[in-house]
Amino acid sequence: MFSPLPVPPNAPAVILVDQAHHSLTIQYNGRSLFEGVFTDGMQLEVVPSSDPEKVEQTIACSGPAGILDGTITATQDSFAAETLGPQQKRFPEVRNSDGPSFNLRNNAVYDRGQDLVLIGPTDGATTVQPLGKGRYHFRAHGDAFHIVFRPRFYQKHKNIAFFEPWKRQVRRDSTAGWCSWWAYETDIDEKTVLAAADVFARNLKDFGLDTIQLDDGYEAGAGAPPGFWKTNSKFPSGLDYLAKRITAMGLRAGIWVGSQVSDETVTKQHPEWFACDPDGKAHRGPWIDFGMDGSNKTALQNLILPVFEQFKKDGFKYVKIDSLRHLLYDSYYPCRAQFEAKGTTPELAWRDYLSAARRVLGDDTYLLACWGVLPEAVGIADACRLGTDGFGPSTMLQYNSWNNVVWRNDPDHVDIHGAGEDIIRPTLVSMAGAQLLLSDKAEFYEDQSRLEGAKRAVPIPFTLPGQLYDFDPTKTDNLINGLRNKNGGTNPGPIDADQRGPECPWWQLDVSRPFESWTILTRLSWQALPEQHVSFSDLGLAPGRYAVYEFWSKKYLGEFDDSFEAAAQPAKGTSVYCIRKVLDHPQVISTSRHITQGGPDLIQVKWDAKTRTLSGTSKVVRNDPYELRVRTAGLRVKGASWDVTEDNGLSVMRFNPKRTGDVNWAIRFTK
Numbered sequence: 001m002f003s004p005l006p007v008p009p010n011a012p013a014v015i016l017v018d019q020a021h022h023s024l025t026i027q028y029n030g031r032s033l034f035e036g037v038f039t040d041g042m043q044l045e046v047v048p049s050s051d052p053e054k055v056e057q058t059i060a061c062s063g064p065a066g067i068l069d070g071t072i073t074a075t076q077d078s079f080a081a082e083t084l085g086p087q088q089k090r091f092p093e094v095r096n097s098d099g100p101s102f103n104l105r106n107n108a109v110y111d112r113g114q115d116l117v118l119i120g121p122t123d124g125a126t127t128v129q130p131l132g133k134g135r136y137h138f139r140a141h142g143d144a145f146h147i148v149f150r151p152r153f154y155q156k157h158k159n160i161a162f163f164e165p166w167k168r169q170v171r172r173d174s175t176a177g178w179c180s181w182w183a184y185e186t187d188i189d190e191k192t193v194l195a196a197a198d199v200f201a202r203n204l205k206d207f208g209l210d211t212i213q214l215d216d217g218y219e220a221g222a223g224a225p226p227g228f229w230k231t232n233s234k235f236p237s238g239l240d241y242l243a244k245r246i247t248a249m250g251l252r253a254g255i256w257v258g259s260q261v262s263d264e265t266v267t268k269q270h271p272e273w274f275a276c277d278p279d280g281k282a283h284r285g286p287w288i289d290f291g292m293d294g295s296n297k298t299a300l301q302n303l304i305l306p307v308f309e310q311f312k313k314d315g316f317k318y319v320k321i322d323s324l325r326h327l328l329y330d331s332y333y334p335c336r337a338q339f340e341a342k343g344t345t346p347e348l349a350w351r352d353y354l355s356a357a358r359r360v361l362g363d364d365t366y367l368l369a370c371w372g373v374l375p376e377a378v379g380i381a382d383a384c385r386l387g388t389d390g391f392g393p394s395t396m397l398q399y400n401s402w403n404n405v406v407w408r409n410d411p412d413h414v415d416i417h418g419a420g421e422d423i424i425r426p427t428l429v430s431m432a433g434a435q436l437l438l439s440d441k442a443e444f445y446e447d448q449s450r451l452e453g454a455k456r457a458v459p460i461p462f463t464l465p466g467q468l469y470d471f472d473p474t475k476t477d478n479l480i481n482g483l484r485n486k487n488g489g490t491n492p493g494p495i496d497a498d499q500r501g502p503e504c505p506w507w508q509l510d511v512s513r514p515f516e517s518w519t520i521l522t523r524l525s526w527q528a529l530p531e532q533h534v535s536f537s538d539l540g541l542a543p544g545r546y547a548v549y550e551f552w553s554k555k556y557l558g559e560f561d562d563s564f565e566a567a568a569q570p571a572k573g574t575s576v577y578c579i580r581k582v583l584d585h586p587q588v589i590s591t592s593r594h595i596t597q598g599g600p601d602l603i604q605v606k607w608d609a610k611t612r613t614l615s616g617t618s619k620v621v622r623n624d625p626y627e628l629r630v631r632t633a634g635l636r637v638k639g640a641s642w643d644v645t646e647d648n649g650l651s652v653m654r655f656n657p658k659r660t661g662d663v664n665w666a667i668r669f670t671k
Contacts, residue, residue: 036070075113085122095466099512105540177211182439208458213254254318291331294353329489413439420572433463
């Protein structure tokens with residue numbers, strides 16, 4: 001939710017240290033951000049910021065075995081996370097959270113509502129425990145440590161100039177479905193799109209694969225907008241018919257559109273509608289031909305707005321705007337003098353174009369900016385495709401700290417017809433909380449055995465970064481240093497994510513629900529990997545005994561006090577370990593619906609000690625056999641809502657739903 005506070009200033013906080021009463025107060029933007037106390041004998045010194053733009057205040061805390069203990073009060077649009085420290089060297093991974101994160105690796109609170117961060121020392125010297133409604137218990141200790149405050153963290157420190165999160169919230173809904181491009185490219189027609197939609201409507205939409213996006217290949221290919229974006233002979237019924245048919249199937253209709261104009265006739269008639277060379281003629285650039293001037297109101301009215309007005313009228317709820325990098329880098333940048341003469345900049349004129357599309361389409365339409373990392377789209381687009389064509393497993397770990405904070409990351413089309421790719425690719429996208437658009441030929445999806453990976457990966461969790469840094473910081477560091485594709489956008493540039501680059505086999509997702517919190521640890525072997533020892537403390541889990549279940553092999557590994565052994569994996573192998581703290585009564589260890597093993601399906605779980613009954617509510621999918629895997633804690637099953645069998649040390653309750661929706665269940669136990 002949006003912060004009710006005033007726009008946060010790019011200014012220092014008011015830091016009040018009372019040595020006599022051992023108290024520390026940090027005030028920012030008209031209210032208290034932190035209130036706490038520190039132990040007797042500690043000394044606190046405030047080091048002011050040396051940079052008026054990248055404000056950073058440090059509170060140096062010193063004293064033998066000192067402790068600072070207090071409460072952070074942020075907006076409800078905040079979350080706990082970690083900054084880079086020794087813990088990442090011991091166990092390199094990418095961490096996210098779905099719900100409040102209680103992970104012991106966390107040492108900071110980031111408040112998206114105000115774009116600020118408060119950071120304590122790393123490597124176990126800070127604990128951050130969510131208290132609900134934007135409040136956190138914050139405790140730091142040591143002989144000498146620093147508390148760091150940074151306002152405008154993403155905007156200034158990460159150099160995302162247009163990031164103003166108090167103006168626009170990120171989309172929380174799952175985005176998954178099918179895109180025509182990778183399977184068909186421009187060889188696509190109306191019949192094929194509807195065939196794909198039919199397969200998804202019959203077999204996949206109830207799982208969460210509910211978007212059908214038509215890509216390049218439908219357009220008339222003659223003239224200028226808006227007529228250019230009418231259909232050719234392969235789509236005889238028109239876009240309105242196609243969108244209505246897809247919508248009638250209970251799916252979301254999506255459309256691709258380019259931002260270029262190739263018709264020289266209109267550029268000669270109205271050169272002022274375009275980015276122009278010094279001679280006044282429309283500038284021609286690679287992959288864009290002629291770029292429409294978003295700062296020209298007449299160009300907006302005649303060339304740009306009618307296209308998006310028609311898409312909205314037709315019923316499209318997902319719009320992918322392509323060649324945007326070429327509009328900025330290859331059309332607007334070479335004509336910078338023209339824009340500056342009008343009192344604007346290429347970046348602002350580009351945002352004028354994208355903002356016009358957003359206004360017409362409305363906030364309920366999902367807007368994807370394409371291709372390459374485009375910080376100028378922040379605050380307008382819901383998502384951004386991070387790299388070039390083709391699935392990019394490295395893209396998400398290079399921009400994980402942006403995902404669902406700045407926008408939703410798009411790794412491009414997730415085709416799954418290759419050996420092993422049906423599991424590893426959807427699993428990664430789901431763990432990253434990115435968008436997942438499959439792109440195989442329509443007939444491929446008729447074989448349901450090929451779709452287990454996709455079915456178990458959706459709905460996509462709304463993940464928040466568990467780390468305020470990126471596993472591979474090369475690209476985000478380039479952005480911080482101000483690099484852009486100033487020499488053109490034809491090839492990937494210094495901030496565009498790599499399709500294949502450094503890889504991280506370990507992805508961790510901390511799942512938290514009102515009734516329980518647990519951890520999902522995924523191991524992705526793009527190359528063969530040996531057996532590996534995994535320590536619970538390295539994962540940020542509190543001391544205790546944990547039960548471990550592997551999803552894809554359906555194997556219960558057992559209970560462990562400190563660590564477990566992750567099995568060796570072949571190339572393109574995938575393991576998804578569910579790690580739950582052992583309770584003193586029967587408990588759900590895993591479910592079959594989703595790789596998070598309860599994330600979207602467990603609505604509630606309750607143990608009644610008096611009646612020895614474990615009960616709950618699950619969200620199930622029609623004709624999708626559902627399993628609850630239950631640890632009995634030494635008790636015997638007396639009765640259950642569904643059939644129960646013993647399997648690998650667990651009691652497994654199975655149910656075949658006849659409809660999609662919520663079901664109640666219970667298992668009764670006896671000694």
